[in-house]
Amino acid sequence: MTTLTNEDRLALIAAVERPGITPDDQMSEAGRKILAFHLARLLKREAGVREGSDPKDVHEMRVATRRMRSAIPIFEDYYTDDALKTPRKMLRRLAHALGGIRDIDVLRIKTEQYATRYDDNVRAGLVPLYEAWENQQAAARSELNDLLDSDAFEHFLVHFAQFLNTPNAQVATNNADTSSPKAMLVRHVAPTILYKRFEALRAFDSILDSATFDALHQMRIRAKEFRYALETFEEALGDQADSVIEAAKALQDHLGALQDARVAAGMLHDYMAQADENQPMTVILHYLATRQAEKQKLRGEVNANWATFNRPQVRQSLAASVAAL
Incomplete structure (x- = not known):
């Protein structure tokens, strides 16, 4: 059973306006900044996603998830092999669960725009379609909430935040061989x-x-x-x-x-x-x-x-x- 409240989860990682990447950052630390930035944005949307009243919350959480999944291949070589293994798997699961809701949101919005061009008979003919999508979305939302409530997700949040909050944690190399240095800086x-x-x-x-x-x-x-x-x-x-x-x-x-x-x-x-x-x-x-x-x-x-x-x-x-x- 999960033990962290929404406030506890929000406190895991500091929300900032910009990641703050500079050309002279080590790639490992630039990655930490980017991943922390998007994790904070993800957590900001969690309460709204659970409530389910505003499709924007699912959209924004999905965007934050995608951004982290996109960043991992860029930065993973600068950490030890196991540093991003669990985050990669959990973010993939989260993306799948969010996609099941968001895809139907997008489809419904487009369908409603289409329906406004026609009379009540056409709109009535689309009602069974809406009902079927609502059933699919309810199942997807249940799957998502189960994931957000899981011990595995809480474990991911706590340990990922700890990794992101700890400078130089699990860095793959310190580039000690000055005779053959490895490119490590953003620039x-x-x-x-x-x-x-x-x-x-x-x-x-x-x-x-x-x-x-x-x-x-x-x-x-x-x-x-x-x-x-x-x-x-x-x-x-x-x-x-x-x-x-x-x-x-x-x-x-x-x-x-x-x-x-x-x-x-x-x-x-x-x-x-x-x-x-x-x-x-x-x-x-x-x-x-x-x-x-x-x-x-x-x-x-x-x-x-x-x-x-x-x-x-x-x-x-x-x-x-x-x-x-």
Whole structure:
């Protein structure tokens, strides 16, 4: 049984306005700052997530979870092998539980926007769909609350916070060999990290015309990883990093909308396959056709959105922001 109150959990890690990363930070300590920053943001939303009245709480907790999951691969080599093993596993479980709620929130918001364009008969035809989603979401919320109430989650919070609050804890190396030093500072390591992620994203340029929806989903993930890496080091980068972040975000948002439309169509198919055979489906079929048309429209706009991102100005801004290190 868990023993910490919400106030106890909030007190585990200090909430700050910015992580405070500098070019001269050791990577291990920069990682500590980033992970602590997002853990505090996660804990700030826990009470609201449990209450369940505001979808924004789930969204913000999910964002904080994603940010930590994205940061771990950047910084894990600078800690001992076991330092982030448990946090990685717990954050994966938490992301899955939050996703089960958030995906339906997004789907419902979009469906309600669609319904406002039609009369009461159409809105009534969507009610069984809402009811099915509410049942799915209730099950997902129960799973999430069970996780938040678990001893395993409390153990994760206490030990992860202790690790983050202890400078130089579980650092992999102190770089004692001065004859062959290892790059350990943000200013030395961040450029390679950023350009590796930029490289992984730009690789999609060669397959864009024939890219499948699965490939475009992977492209969205690479865009998100690049953006998150930029935002991780943003305080240490030059001023032009802002424009690169905005360009990456615009691309990610478009590909995200495409994936949302694709997921929505899949969920509507699943609903119809499981519904009572006597249930009227005209309204839902029309809505499905609308989401499929949206998916195709967004697919047709991918190349133009990519061209906006893949401009020389974006590459020049990236180079200038990295040069400030």
